[in-house]
Amino acid sequence: MKITFHGAARTVTGSQHLVEVNGSRILLDCGLFQGRRQESYERNRNFRHPPSKLDAVLLSHAHIDHSGNLPNLVASGFEGPIYATAATVELADVMLRDSGHIQENDVAYVNKHRRRQGKPPVEPLYTQEDAARVSGHFEKVAYNQTIEVAPGVRATFVDAGHILGSAAILLDIEEKRRKVRLLFSGDIGRRNLPLLRDPVLPDHDVDYLIMESTYGDKSHRDPEQAYVEMKDVVKRTVERNGKVIIPAFAVGRTQELVYNLNQMIAEGSLPHLPVFVDSPLAINATEVFERHPECLDRETHEFVRSYRHPALAFKGLTYTRSVDDSKALNERKDPMVIISASGMAEAGRILHHLKNNIEDSRNTVLIVGWQAPYTLGRRLADREERVRIFGVEYARRAEVSTIGGLSAHAGQDLLAEYALAADGRLKRIFLVHGEEKGAAALTGILRQRGLDKVHYPDLHTSVEV
Numbered sequence: 001m002k003i004t005f006h007g008a009a010r011t012v013t014g015s016q017h018l019v020e021v022n023g024s025r026i027l028l029d030c031g032l033f034q035g036r037r038q039e040s041y042e043r044n045r046n047f048r049h050p051p052s053k054l055d056a057v058l059l060s061h062a063h064i065d066h067s068g069n070l071p072n073l074v075a076s077g078f079e080g081p082i083y084a085t086a087a088t089v090e091l092a093d094v095m096l097r098d099s100g101h102i103q104e105n106d107v108a109y110v111n112k113h114r115r116r117q118g119k120p121p122v123e124p125l126y127t128q129e130d131a132a133r134v135s136g137h138f139e140k141v142a143y144n145q146t147i148e149v150a151p152g153v154r155a156t157f158v159d160a161g162h163i164l165g166s167a168a169i170l171l172d173i174e175e176k177r178r179k180v181r182l183l184f185s186g187d188i189g190r191r192n193l194p195l196l197r198d199p200v201l202p203d204h205d206v207d208y209l210i211m212e213s214t215y216g217d218k219s220h221r222d223p224e225q226a227y228v229e230m231k232d233v234v235k236r237t238v239e240r241n242g243k244v245i246i247p248a249f250a251v252g253r254t255q256e257l258v259y260n261l262n263q264m265i266a267e268g269s270l271p272h273l274p275v276f277v278d279s280p281l282a283i284n285a286t287e288v289f290e291r292h293p294e295c296l297d298r299e300t301h302e303f304v305r306s307y308r309h310p311a312l313a314f315k316g317l318t319y320t321r322s323v324d325d326s327k328a329l330n331e332r333k334d335p336m337v338i339i340s341a342s343g344m345a346e347a348g349r350i351l352h353h354l355k356n357n358i359e360d361s362r363n364t365v366l367i368v369g370w371q372a373p374y375t376l377g378r379r380l381a382d383r384e385e386r387v388r389i390f391g392v393e394y395a396r397r398a399e400v401s402t403i404g405g406l407s408a409h410a411g412q413d414l415l416a417e418y419a420l421a422a423d424g425r426l427k428r429i430f431l432v433h434g435e436e437k438g439a440a441a442l443t444g445i446l447r448q449r450g451l452d453k454v455h456y457p458d459l460h461t462s463v464e465v
Helices: 037-045 068-077 086-114 128-137 223-240 251-267 280-293 296-305 323-329 352-359 378-382 412-421 434-447
Strands: 004-006 015-023 022-027 056-058 082-084 139-140 147-148 151-158 167-175 178-184 208-212 243-247 274-280 317-319 336-340 364-367 384-387 392-395 397-401 428-432 462-464
Touching: 004 428, 015 167, 022 147, 056 223, 068 086, 068 412, 082 086, 082 151, 086 139, 086 280, 128 139, 167 323, 208 336, 208 412, 223 243, 223 364, 223 397, 243 352, 251 274, 251 280, 251 296, 251 317, 251 323, 251 336, 274 280, 274 323, 280 317, 323 352, 352 378, 352 384, 364 378, 378 384, 378 397, 412 434, 412 462
Parallel strands: 022 056, 056 082, 082 139, 178 208, 208 428, 243 336, 243 364, 274 317, 274 336, 364 397
Antiparallel strands: 004 015, 004 462, 015 022, 147 151, 151 167, 167 178, 384 392
């Protein structure tokens, strides 16, 4: 058996690992590489393995860095099945179509400038039509259901607790009378996050483990502390008649925030107030959440029973689809919460809400996730006094509050616990989906605990196991 690390090797983007066994070729994830424009275009369009010769794709979850290059894979000749949980199939379909829309819009903007410069147009990485074709390849798999995905290869999807439908993928392989167990963790979630069940740790002997290492160098704060901090921010902003503006990723983070607000209002720690989710993608994703209550945790089901209304719907909550309804929010002066994409405030409707509210000291911009360098979200998190939005400079008078503890990725402590749970006959661990700093720290921790065969593979390198 040969494993080749074609993505998310020494980085956290573009997850893609090729397993070759018994003459079959199985791809674990097919994520979009996100980086410099030209490099991203070339790496995503040009596969290092022939897509037409793949037998199957096993998809861990719907996030774009794990699923986002499936349209190119299909367009390049892949004809086989894409196995994933039912919730992942539905979320991925929504997200891929949205990604195609973004690719088209980005290229339209670029080509407008290229025309002025007398340059030829460029093509989008893929289109909405390309994304729609992927749906014909999906095959839904239930959690803990074992299926044969290739001769001698059986796959079992196990709840990873990262986002709705996310899974670790266990491969039971029989090759030349030898039985091997390979576990691909996908992205590992955290305990006690809103809505979702906790990740399931390995409860079986594993020979080879491909495991994420995103936060291999740090552990997270308690989600309960984040809940309290969020409640305090909203409460004090409402008391001064301000708006809380929250840049949030449309899938996962938005639903967690809505559920938290639902709980706060239901228990009486916040007054009833208008809450708006202003993101078409977030609304589509929320509808997928509502169709898959089987993925939600026991606490969420108990909350729904106790308060007799849904987890992601309550009096005062409005999901805003139309542009006109979005614009109307900026005419209102009453206290409210607006949750809008993008999560790093680089594009989308959130920019209009920030532009219209950032100079009012009654308002609060609430930052609820990591912000990449040079993004507007990072400049806000750094509390810069003046920021540019749509090319115009604004004085930042609104309060900025940052809340940690909401990451959906396991921290160092749980990553180490996950690897130790897989031990028994563990021969090698391959750390992926992590920068060198995180992987090095996690490697040190694992070696201290007796797991010394830890590897951090280079991009496109192969190992025979």
